[in-house]
Amino acid sequence: MNWKSAGAFDDILFHQAEGIARIAINRPEVRNAFRPQTVRELMDAFHQAHMDSSVGAIILTGAGDQAFCSGGDQKVRGDDGGYHDEQGVPYLNVLDLQRQIRGLPKPVVAMVAGYAIGGGHVLHLICDLTIAADNARFGQTGPRVGSFDAGFGAGLLARTVGIKKAKEIWFLCRQYDAEEALAMGLINAVVPLAELENETVKWCKEMLQLSPTALRVLKASFNADTDGLAGIQELAGNATALYYMTPEGQEGRNAWLEKRAPDFGKFPRRP
Numbered sequence: 001m002n003w004k005s006a007g008a009f010d011d012i013l014f015h016q017a018e019g020i021a022r023i024a025i026n027r028p029e030v031r032n033a034f035r036p037q038t039v040r041e042l043m044d045a046f047h048q049a050h051m052d053s054s055v056g057a058i059i060l061t062g063a064g065d066q067a068f069c070s071g072g073d074q075k076v077r078g079d080d081g082g083y084h085d086e087q088g089v090p091y092l093n094v095l096d097l098q099r100q101i102r103g104l105p106k107p108v109v110a111m112v113a114g115y116a117i118g119g120g121h122v123l124h125l126i127c128d129l130t131i132a133a134d135n136a137r138f139g140q141t142g143p144r145v146g147s148f149d150a151g152f153g154a155g156l157l158a159r160t161v162g163i164k165k166a167k168e169i170w171f172l173c174r175q176y177d178a179e180e181a182l183a184m185g186l187i188n189a190v191v192p193l194a195e196l197e198n199e200t201v202k203w204c205k206e207m208l209q210l211s212p213t214a215l216r217v218l219k220a221s222f223n224a225d226t227d228g229l230a231g232i233q234e235l236a237g238n239a240t241a242l243y244y245m246t247p248e249g250q251e252g253r254n255a256w257l258e259k260r261a262p263d264f265g266k267f268p269r270r271p
């Protein structure tokens with residue numbers, strides 16, 4: 001792929017090519033742990049990829065081959081309820097990023113080489129698909145390092161691998177290799193490290209051949225199943241957008257603008 005830079009950041013790399021955006025956490029010296037700035041930059045890049053109609057699929061990955069992401073940067077974790085940004089403000093902004101990735105109406109694929117651990121493990125879980133290299137290792141560490149993700153990190157994991165396995169992952173803090181992760185349905189494919197990017201791009205290109213609206217509504221429907229009214233709102237927003245594209249929806253708007261009564265009688269009441 002002839003990746004072209006799509007923006008300059010400090011903690012991440014952002015590239016695009018052939019309808020695919022590639023976002024990489026670029027802090028390999030700390031196994032791609034995220035600090036508040038990293039998360040802010042990730043959110044900026046995801047927003048750009050969301051709004052860019054030439055982008056049909058997004059890859060989230062980590063720089064280098066040792067880690068996808070090792071979670072929150074424990075060196076900036078304060079005693080006051082969060083991770084400190086440059087101004088010393090403590091917060092937990094990775095939760096905003098999790099919701100953003102889920103709500104983004106395009107497929108997001110985690111491309112995992114090396115460790116996907118702690119909050120980094122939750123990030124791959126949040127992505128729609130995960131392609132892993134044969135050196136990938138997965139796991140949660142929260143109960144060992146004094147943290148937990150009782151939101152998507154627990155509930156979505158249970159829906160993905162089953163409740164017994166999800167409890168095992170959180171209660172024992174073990175690590176699982178790529179084949180074990182595949183066997184438990186945590187990831188979609190395992191390939192040799194040298195083939196990781198080619199394989200991930202291949203999956204993205206396959207999706208680029210398919211109907212973007214169908215993929216968008218399907219993604220929202222999977223969220224609706226887990227996210228309650230917020231998920232239904234997302235799914236329903238797609239229905240409203242499609243309705244706006246119909247002559248029937250447009251008749252309502254046109255009648256109001258033309259200060260006349262709408263004529264909905266000309267539209268069939270379909271069985």
Ligand SMILES: CC(C)(COP(=O)(O)OP(=O)(O)OC[C@H]1O[C@@H](n2cnc3c(N)ncnc32)[C@H](O)[C@@H]1OP(=O)(O)O)[C@@H](O)C(=O)NCCC(=O)NCCSC(=O)CCC(=O)c1ccccc1C(=O)O
Nearest residue numbers: 029030031033070071072073074092115118119141147149
């Ligand atoms: C990932 C490891 C298994 C890799 O092991 P190894 O290859 O042997 O490398 P190391 O020598 O251990 O590490 C190399 C280098 O990187 C530094 N480093 C690694 N991980 C981190 C990290 N998470 N934070 C800061 N620095 C890190 C390490 O210190 C080394 O540097 P030195 O200078 O040599 O010291 C292993 O590294 C490992 O286990 N890492 C820790 C994994 C972990 O426990 N992560 C945190 C889990 S908690 C979390 O992620 C919170 C998520 C979150 O944000 C959240 C979620 C839900 C609700 C709220 C929140 C919230 O925001 O708090």
